[in-house]
Amino acid sequence: MAKLGEFELLVLLSILRNGKEPYANRVREELEEAADRSVTRGALYRTLERLRAKGHLEWEMEGSEIPERGGHPTRRLMVTDEGRQAVKRARDVLAVFFDGLDPVLDPKP
Amino acid sequence: MSSLPPPLLERLLAWAYRSDPSNASILGDLREDYATLAQVRGVARARRWYRREAVLLTAGRFLHHPILVSTGRTFMNESFLSALREDTVYALRSLRRSPGFALFTALVIGLGVGATTAVFSVLEPFVLAPLPFAGADELVWISNAPPQGATSQSAFTSRTSNLRDFRAQARSFEGITGYNAFFEQGAYSLTGDGEPERLVGVGVAHDFLDVLGVEPALGRGFTEEEGLWVGPPAVVLSHGFWVRRFGSDPDLVGGAITLNDTPFTVAGVLPASFDFSSIFTPGVPVDFLLTFAVSDETDRWGNTMFFIGRLRPGATATSAQSELDAIIVGLEEAQPDRWGLGARVTPLRDKISAPFSSALALLGAAAATLLLIVCVNVTNLLLARSPGRAREVAVRKAFGAPRGRVVRQLMVETLVISLGGAAVGAVLAWIAVRLVSGAAGLAIPFIDHLSLNGSALLFATAVAVVTGLLVGLIPALQVADGGEAGVLRAGGRGAGTSRGARRLREGLVVAEVGLACVMLVVGGLLIRSFQAVTAIDLGFESDQAVAWQLNPSVDFETQQMRADFYRALTARVADVPGVQEVGLIDALPLGRERTWGAQLPELVGSDAQGFSIFPHMIDSGYLEAMGIPIVAGRGFLPEDGLGNEEVMLINESGALRMFGDVDVVGRSLRAGWGEERRIIGVVADIRHSSPEMEAGNQAYFHFAQVPDYSTLDMVVRASAPLDRVTQAVSAALAEIDPSMPRRESWTLASTVDTVLSPRRFTLRILGAYGIVALLLAGLGIYGVLTQSVAERKPEIGIRMALGASGSDVLRSVMGRTLALTTAGIAIGAVMSLAGSRLLSSMLYGTSPTDPVAFVTMAVILLLVASAAGGIPALQASRIRGIRALRSE
Numbered sequence: 001m002a003k004l005g006e007f008e009l010l011v012l013l014s015i016l017r018n019g020k021e022p023y024a025n026r027v028r029e030e031l032e033e034a035a036d037r038s039v040t041r042g043a044l045y046r047t048l049e050r051l052r053a054k055g056h057l058e059w060e061m062e063g064s065e066i067p068e069r070g071g072h073p074t075r076r077l078m079v080t081d082e083g084r085q086a087v088k089r090a091r092d093v094l095a096v097f098f099d100g101l102d103p104v105l106d107p108k109p
Numbered sequence: 110m111s112s113l114p115p116p117l118l119e120r121l122l123a124w125a126y127r128s129d130p131s132n133a134s135i136l137g138d139l140r141e142d143y144a145t146l147a148q149v150r151g152v153a154r155a156r157r158w159y160r161r162e163a164v165l166l167t168a169g170r171f172l173h174h175p176i177l178v179s180t181g182r183t184f185m186n187e188s189f190l191s192a193l194r195e196d197t198v199y200a201l202r203s204l205r206r207s208p209g210f211a212l213f214t215a216l217v218i219g220l221g222v223g224a225t226t227a228v229f230s231v232l233e234p235f236v237l238a239p240l241p242f243a244g245a246d247e248l249v250w251i252s253n254a255p256p257q258g259a260t261s262q263s264a265f266t267s268r269t270s271n272l273r274d275f276r277a278q279a280r281s282f283e284g285i286t287g288y289n290a291f292f293e294q295g296a297y298s299l300t301g302d303g304e305p306e307r308l309v310g311v312g313v314a315h316d317f318l319d320v321l322g323v324e325p326a327l328g329r330g331f332t333e334e335e336g337l338w339v340g341p342p343a344v345v346l347s348h349g350f351w352v353r354r355f356g357s358d359p360d361l362v363g364g365a366i367t368l369n370d371t372p373f374t375v376a377g378v379l380p381a382s383f384d385f386s387s388i389f390t391p392g393v394p395v396d397f398l399l400t401f402a403v404s405d406e407t408d409r410w411g412n413t414m415f416f417i418g419r420l421r422p423g424a425t426a427t428s429a430q431s432e433l434d435a436i437i438v439g440l441e442e443a444q445p446d447r448w449g450l451g452a453r454v455t456p457l458r459d460k461i462s463a464p465f466s467s468a469l470a471l472l473g474a475a476a477a478t479l480l481l482i483v484c485v486n487v488t489n490l491l492l493a494r495s496p497g498r499a500r501e502v503a504v505r506k507a508f509g510a511p512r513g514r515v516v517r518q519l520m521v522e523t524l525v526i527s528l529g530g531a532a533v534g535a536v537l538a539w540i541a542v543r544l545v546s547g548a549a550g551l552a553i554p555f556i557d558h559l560s561l562n563g564s565a566l567l568f569a570t571a572v573a574v575v576t577g578l579l580v581g582l583i584p585a586l587q588v589a590d591g592g593e594a595g596v597l598r599a600g601g602r603g604a605g606t607s608r609g610a611r612r613l614r615e616g617l618v619v620a621e622v623g624l625a626c627v628m629l630v631v632g633g634l635l636i637r638s639f640q641a642v643t644a645i646d647l648g649f650e651s652d653q654a655v656a657w658q659l660n661p662s663v664d665f666e667t668q669q670m671r672a673d674f675y676r677a678l679t680a681r682v683a684d685v686p687g688v689q690e691v692g693l694i695d696a697l698p699l700g701r702e703r704t705w706g707a708q709l710p711e712l713v714g715s716d717a718q719g720f721s722i723f724p725h726m727i728d729s730g731y732l733e734a735m736g737i738p739i740v741a742g743r744g745f746l747p748e749d750g751l752g753n754e755e756v757m758l759i760n761e762s763g764a765l766r767m768f769g770d771v772d773v774v775g776r777s778l779r780a781g782w783g784e785e786r787r788i789i790g791v792v793a794d795i796r797h798s799s800p801e802m803e804a805g806n807q808a809y810f811h812f813a814q815v816p817d818y819s820t821l822d823m824v825v826r827a828s829a830p831l832d833r834v835t836q837a838v839s840a841a842l843a844e845i846d847p848s849m850p851r852r853e854s855w856t857l858a859s860t861v862d863t864v865l866s867p868r869r870f871t872l873r874i875l876g877a878y879g880i881v882a883l884l885l886a887g888l889g890i891y892g893v894l895t896q897s898v899a900e901r902k903p904e905i906g907i908r909m910a911l912g913a914s915g916s917d918v919l920r921s922v923m924g925r926t927l928a929l930t931t932a933g934i935a936i937g938a939v940m941s942l943a944g945s946r947l948l949s950s951m952l953y954g955t956s957p958t959d960p961v962a963f964v965t966m967a968v969i970l971l972l973v974a975s976a977a978g979g980i981p982a983l984q985a986s987r988i989r990g991i992r993a994l995r996s997e
Contacts, residue, residue: 023138024134024138025138025141025142040162040165040169041135041138041139041162041165041166042165042166042168042169042170043169045131045135045166046169059131061131061133061134064137066141068140068141068143068144068145069137069138069140069141070113070137070140072133072134072136072137072140073133073134073137074134074137074138075131075134
């Protein structure tokens with residue numbers, strides 16, 4: 001069972017959140033804005049490849065209406081069942097470790 | 110449509126990801142973000158971003174390539190990378206031991222890289238970069254089909270009825286649009302807030318921006334209603350003008366500006382990426398677009414427009430041409446008396462680059478030749494260094510270094526040097542590009558937007574790497590092959606002394622001299638042409654003359670009032686101290702021109718072909734102010750005005766061509782739409798279109814009798830210093846009409862200068878390249894002979910000891926120099942003869958085989974070669990026999 005890295009987890013979550021537009025560009029935008037980290041394209045594309053190799057992710061090519069793309073297709077990203085399981089496991093592990101830590105992380109003044 | 114990312118980088122990415130099934134989507138992602146960024150942060154920022162992403166993606170692709178990383182058996186595996194690192198460190202260390210050599214070689218490579226990169230930057234917009242239009246490859250230029258030999262603009266433009274009928278009938282196009290080519294004649298004064306200003310507006314068909322696929326940066330394009338003959342007046346401002354005059358005020362859109370006392374709605378602002386003038390009218394700045402009606406009214410004006418069409422998918426320029434040909438045949442059958450029908454379809458890109466293609470090809474060829482000379486030179490430098498390296502290599506090989514490793518190490522060394530050369534070259538190219546784009550008056554498309562961009566830097570690096578690989582290989586192989594134990598025993602005399610090695614170096618010098626000879630001959634031919642062009646008698650005196658364009662703010666009710674105004678104005682200017690003569694014309698020479706038809710009255714109504722004439726409206730002072738002599742009869746007098754007999758002047762060549770005689774005073778001519786006019790004088794020819802073009806049939810009319818002009822140019826001949834007179838005249842003009850917009854005055858000398866600028870531009874670049882080539886050739890000769898003298902020292906010593914004199918030795922070394930140079934010149938001359946035919950379209954008054962150019966260049970080369978070979982020859986002649994042998 002392949003484990004998820006932090007960035008991989010964020011990518012999978014972002015794809016799941018962008019249910020209507022599960023595209024690489026939307027994912028990258030969300031990661032940059034919400035997670036406030038700069039994401040190079042090389043890192044993102046490699047992560048996508050890696051997630052696919054682990055069986056967490058699939059995609060199919062889809063024509064795009066966006067004129068700026070100049071007719072280039074886009075990848076519709078889909079998290080597999082296996083990917084969903086991996087995300088859930090990661091959440092459960094995190095939940096266990098976060099449990100009871102609130103007073104430590106946000107000490108009341 | 111927004112701009113596209115740099116095509117070269119996109120191609121690089123497509124190549125790097127060619128085996129990835131998702132590559133198209135990756136390119137699409139990048140395009141999408143590029144467009145967003147370009148819109149939000151500007152194109153420059155977006156290009157920088159794209160460059161970084163492209164480099165990172167490409168590098169990342171290779172560094173993480175599964176084959177490279179995992180199998181370990183391929184070219185660029187981990188151990189290779191670490192070995193490469195080692196080699197680089199070793200190379201840097203060995204170069205630090207001979208910094209002079211490293212620096213000098215990098216400098217020489219930098220010259221070649223700089224020269225090619227600078228030319229690449231000029232060529233890139235023509236060849237590689239897309240035009241700033243969506244689907245630019247579908248756009249075609251449709252001009253009229255001019256009669257054989259016609260050169261004037263009116264022969265190439267077309268009537269608006271042609272546009273109407275082509276639009277209605279042609280199926281090859283998604284749309285056809287056009288602009289009024291004679292826009293300069295409509296000058297607009299902007300009044301209202303701030304200084305009044307004279308502006309240039311171009312009339313376009315209302316769908317101009319739609320067909321080109323240009324999306325305004327702000328606001329909208331023209332509506333169909335605005336395109337009607339008396340439609341609501343509207344303008345679309347050029348980006349530059351909007352920024353300069355209105356401080357990029359976005360609220361201006363939708364408001365109005367006052368042009369020639371008429372309020373015009375500001376419909377929109379063009380995007381910065383689309384500069385009308387840099388594409389269609391290089392050298393003539395355009396401030397705004399307005400509509401030009403496609404209607405019966407404008408059709409009566411004759412040939413006015415250039416058309417641009419967008420091809421339907423599947424149609425080509427050729428298929429569109431055949432369709433238009435068929436349509437024209439149909440129209441001619443239906444309307445036998447219709448005139449001015451014709452169409453010639455060319456891809457828009459070709460049309461834009463065509464006038465410059467020979468000059469640009471020449472620059473490209475010159476840069477490539479220079480690079481070749483650089484390669485030969487550096488190879489020679491490396492070969493000269495080989496003997497010194499042979500010992501070191503022999504030691505390494507003795508310790509078991511495989512041959513491949515030694516070659517690679519030497520190549521890495523050369524590559525390190527050539528990357529240094531890339532840096533030098535980039536700096537040189539940057540300087541060159543700055544100089545070129547700053548040069549005023551260069552009428553070359555895109556020149557205002559020239560910059561050393563990412564593609565150019567990539568190009569510079571690629572050139573340097575390829576150069577490094579090319580020049581490093583032969584020396585590296587030679588050194589690596591140098592005998593092992595033999596070299597060690599021979600006490601440092603290594604591979605370099607062999608007869609073969611010397612032959613190779615001498616052969617390279619001969620090649621270098623030959624190439625330099627070609628460059629010099631080409632430069633010489635261009636210099637001769639330039640001399641011939643500057644020696645042309647233009648027919649008017651350009652010194653001590655200043656001009657203004659007059660655009661009075663007054664609305665004249667009658668032609669008499671207009672004529673009186675100008676008469677009073679010239680009278681006032683003539684009183685300014687220092688003003689010798691003052692004259693008026695609708696358009697000064699070497700500027701714009703138009704043509705009219707003309708017929709001899711006795712042939713009117715017959716089938717005889719008419720003539721075409723260049724009409725000029727002048728006042729009575731013009732000919733004298735310009736220094737144009739009257740050959741027969743008289744010029745205009747102040748009395749020849751409105752209400753008097755309709756008269757005209759023609760030039761000598763025109764008289765000969767139309768009447769077969771110069772003595773035509775008293776005869777008549779029917780010109781344009783006007784009545785028959787009596788010819789009262791014959792004036793000398795002037796070169797009106799360009800210095801290189803013979804005078805056409807020129808006709809001069811009195812401006813009061815033929816008021817067919819919208820503005821007049823005033824020319825002042827000064828007897829006092831020009832700047833003082835210019836100031837005084839400007840002040841006088843302000844007195845007469847305070848709100849007349851005044852763009853600065855210009856001198857006639859500067860006009861002539863601008864016309865010569867493209868020639869001077871090529872000449873300067875080629876001149877600089879030629880000098881570099883000459884220096885490199887001299888350097889090559891010096892290097893090879895110094896080396897060979899050093900190697901032959903013992904031999905020379907023995908000869909001297911046996912009784913040879915210093916001058917014998919001097920003669921022998923100089924003989925070698927001259928033999929090498931002559932061989933080079935011979936080869937170069939043959940190559941030049943073959944190549945200079947390609948040059949003939951750029952030559953004027955000079956034959957491509959001009960003996961003066963060939964002989965002068967050969968002499969210069971021989972002189973430089975003698976100087977270069979003289980130093981080692983003198984050194985050789987001073988060798989003292991015994992001492993030379995002892996030093997061995």
